[in-house]
Amino acid sequence: MNEERLVSAEQSVEDQAIDAALRPKQLDDFIGQERVREQLSLVLHSALRRGRTPDHVLLSGGPGLGKTTLAMIIAAELGKPLRITSGPAIERAGDLAAVLSTLSEGEVLFLDEIHRMARPAEEMLYLAMEDFRVDVVVGKGPGATAIPLDIARFTLVGATTRAGMLPGPLRDRFGFTAHMDFYEPAELEVIVRRSAGLLGVRIDDEAAAEVAFRSRGTPRIANRLLRRVRDYAEVRADGRVTRELARAALKLYEVDEEGLDRLDRAVLRALLTKFGGGPVGLSTLAVSVGEEPETVEVVAEPFLVRQGLLARTARGRVATAAAWEHLGLTPPPSAGLPTGTGAAPATGALFDVDTEPD
Known part of the structure; x- marks a missing residue:
């Protein structure tokens, strides 16, 4: 049942x-x-004035917020080429050495998902970031020899969705660290109108606002919803996207007014109707909607928690008052509704067959 989701922030x-x-x-x-x-503008322009490569840059934040775009902009602002790779692609130290040894002076290296890089490569990166050299090991066993190899001065742009997984020594070697927040609807509305212009889509301001509000604070989702609304307008209307047409299109694609899709609502509905609002363990909740626990925890829960519809407590998952209201249901008198995402209910049945609800 883990089909591709229209509101997924993954690319x-x-x-x-x-x-x-x-x-x-x-x-x-x-x-x-x-x-x-x-x-970032200060970091880049200061480096250009001094004629030096700027400090290494670490960008953290959820998927779809523009980390790759910023890496490309950094290279463009510096007037230097951009090399793109990712942490999972660096399986051995030799893989990283091959990339670093071919960089040109001042080149920007974009390392996506840097937290997933292999540990031996990570240790090699420490030396490369500080001293712009790598030690290439020749031979095996007791006769192995480390040969120092100078590399061109470069700027590393690392991107991560899980900054907490980065080791301290690696994080400390970045001269500039930026956390990217989710976007406000007004900002997404500007993005939707800009994208519509580039795609040749005729869209009313009210329709752009409607798409933006349902985009979960993520530009990538906003652009994806815009394309689906465009398709609907071209096939079932004259191609112009109005607010009413945008609503009809998003209803067809099961994206509701708050940006929740089928999986989000299925999780909430199961929590409310089958378990009285909780608390309930993750595995039990996942089985009730026919999904893997990891899918519920990684795909659905973050947005539900961010919207204040679901709380993760020591006893299990708990629905908030907003969740009952969103689905148009009345909570039973026995339901102890948390007032915040960290509060546990005072009463209510315990459906927590899992020993590790988080």
């Missing part, structure tokens, strides 16, 4: 082609993240 094959056309090319054109943009 799909279709997104890769479309995103390339929609990405802003300059820092001034990047919408949102004002604090990060201003700080």
Whole structure:
């Protein structure tokens, strides 16, 4: 049942082609993240004035918020080439050495999902970031010899969705660290209108606002919803996207007013109707909706918690008052509704067959 989700922030094959056309090319054109943009602008322009490579940059935040776009903009602002790779692709120290040894002076290396890089490569990266050299090991066993190899000065841009998984020594070697927040609906509305112009989509301001509000604070989702609304408008109307048409299209694709999709609502409905609002263990809840526990925990829960619809407590998952209201259900008198995401219910049945609810 784990089908591709329209509101998933992960990049799909279709997104890769479309995103390339929609990405802003300059820092001034990047919408949102004002604090990060201003700080990054100072770092880059200061380095250009001094004629030096800028400090290494670490970008953290959820998927789809623009980390790859910022890496491309950094290279463009510096007027240097960009090399792109990812942590999972660096399986051995030799893989990293092969990349670093071929970098040109001032080149920008974008390392996505840096927290998933192999430990031996990670230790090699320490030396490369600080001293711009790597030690290449020749031979095996007692006769192995480490040969120091100088590399060109480069700027590393690391991206991670899980900054807490980065070891302290690696995190400390970045001169500039930025956390990217979720976008406000007004910012996403600007992004939707800009993308509509680039895609040749005629869209009313009210329709752009409707798409933006349901995009879960993520530009990638906003652009994806825009494309689905465009398809609906072209097939079932005259191609112009109005607010009523956008609502009809998103209803067809099962994305409701709060941005919840089928899986999100299934999790909430099971929690409310089968378990009285909880608390209930993760595995039990996942079985009730026919999904794997990891799917519920990683795919559905983060947004439900962020919207204040679900709370993760020491006793299990608990629905909040907002969850009952969202689905139009009345909580039973015995339901102890948490007032915040960290509060546990005072009463209510315990459906926690899991020993590790989190």
